[in-house]
Amino acid sequence: MAGNSHRRGAIRKDGTKKGQVVGSGGQRRKGLEGKGPTPRAEDRYGHPAQRKAAAAARTDKKRANSKNKSEGPEIIAGRNPVVEALRANVPATALYVALNIDxxxxxxxxxHRAADKGISILEVPRDELDRKTGGAMHQGLGxxxxxxxxxxxxxxxxxxxDSGEAPLIVALDGVTDPRNLGAVIRSAAAFGAHGVLLPARRSAGMTAVAWRTSAGTAARLPVAMATNLTRQLQSWASAxxxxxxxxxxxSLExxxxxxxxxxxxxxxxxxxxGLSRLVRENCDYTVSIPMAPGxxxxxxxxxxxxxxxxxxxxRRITGRV
Structure with missing residues (x-):
């Protein structure tokens, strides 16, 4: 009946917490209220900027994981490489030998060499050695x-x-092959250099391969790492x-x-x-090695x-060694 204030749904029901069911109950007004500032493009799901930021974050995570992995111990795999490393006095903490190896x-x-050097000799199942060497061809030795x-x-x-000699340092710019790095360290030690400098980025590091190629000289020749090679060269030039x-x-032969x-x-x-542009610009001289045509x-x-x-x-001729 019209005007009946007790009709169903017109007022709150006794014993319930639900408000009026007729009308919006103020929801339309709330719907018109602002929701705050628009989120940045990087924070809006599905936006191209958000996808780009997410991809960059994944790349940084992979780099961090790779760096953490490289900072852990490495395994030299294979019978010949292991013997060569032991002969070259490469520092080692353990020799892994597969069970039932030929x-x-x-x-x-x-x-015998590991025992003489006091290196732990551990027999492990072949599948465990597979895991430790990352599936490399280890031939039962790591x-x-x-x-x-x-x-x-x-x-x-x-x-x-402090050596009492004119400092002689070798710096590498963009040498990414660890075998080349190890060979440079070996040459630097042979010809009286006081150390080798590596950049932190775009460069080979002192991996097991570099250790082996250096024939153990990396154990007695300092190898430094610069966060920024150009700035480090500028600092040494100022010194x-x-x-x-x-x-x-x-400019010079x-x-x-x-x-x-x-x-x-x-x-x-x-x-x-060759040399990167910034490194070349910070050299006092550039030097070339004359070579035969072709x-x-x-x-x-x-x-x-x-x-x-x-x-x-x-330096030998002038006595400045």
């Missing part, structure tokens, strides 16, 4: 190498000056060191390298790209050997 001369040699401890660049220069970069289009007896940093680039370049380790041998020769 013990040939290389296996016996590896076990040698665990601890993480490499890099020297700070400032400490490297201090040690070079009185000459910076000489090896470059095909150089190796035959005229009179600054070899001065405090010197030799910078080597990759075989393909030969474009040498790889980093060979070029380092040639240049360092010339520096060592000039």
């Amino acid at each position: 013990a040939d001369d290389r296996v016996k040699d590896a076990v 040698l665990q190498v601890p993480p490499f401890e890099y020297t700070h660049p400032d400490d490297l220069l201090a040690m070079a000056r 009185g060191l000459m910076i000489a970069g090896l470059d095909a289009d150089a 190796i035959d005229n390298l009179d600054l070899a007896t001065d405090p010197l940093v030799i910078v080597l680039g990759s075989e393909g790209k 030969v474009e370049s040498l790889n980093a380790s060979v070029a380092a050997s040639v240049l360092l041998a010339e520096v060592a020769r000039r």
Whole structure:
């Protein structure tokens, strides 16, 4: 009946918490209220900027995981590589030998050398060795190498000056092959360099492969790592060191390298790209190695050997070694 205030649904029912069922109950007014500022594009799901930010975050996470993985112990896999590493006195913490392995001369040699050096010898199932070596062709042998401890660049220069000789440091720019790195370290030690400097990015690190290729010299030659190679070269230049970069289009040939007896940093680039632009701009001189026609370049380790041998020769002649 019209005007009956007790009709069903017109008022609150006794014993319920629900409000009036007729009308909006104020919901329309709330719907018209503002919801705050518009979220940033990076925070709006499905927006191109949000997808790009999410992809960048995933990439950073992968890099972090990769870095953490590289900072852990590494495994040199394979009978020949393990024996070579032990002969080269590469620091090792454990020798893994697969159960029921066919013990040939290389296996016996590896076990005897590890025992003589006090390295733990552990027999493990073959599937566990597969896991530890990441599925590499280990042939039943794996040698665990601890993480490499890099020297700070400032400490490297201090040690070079404390030697009583004109500092001689080798810096690498974009050398990504660990075998080249190990060979450069070996040449640097052979020709009297006081240390090697690596950039933190776009460079090979002291992996098990680099250890083995260096023939153990990395254990006695300081290897430093710079967060920014260009800034580090600028810092050393301010400290009185000459910076000489090896470059095909150089201002100076190796035959005229009179600054070899001065405090010197030799910078080597990759075989393909050479020195980066910023590094080249921060060199006091660029140096080239004369070669026969038809030969474009040498790889980093060979070029380092040639240049360092010339520096060592000039220092011997002048007595500044």
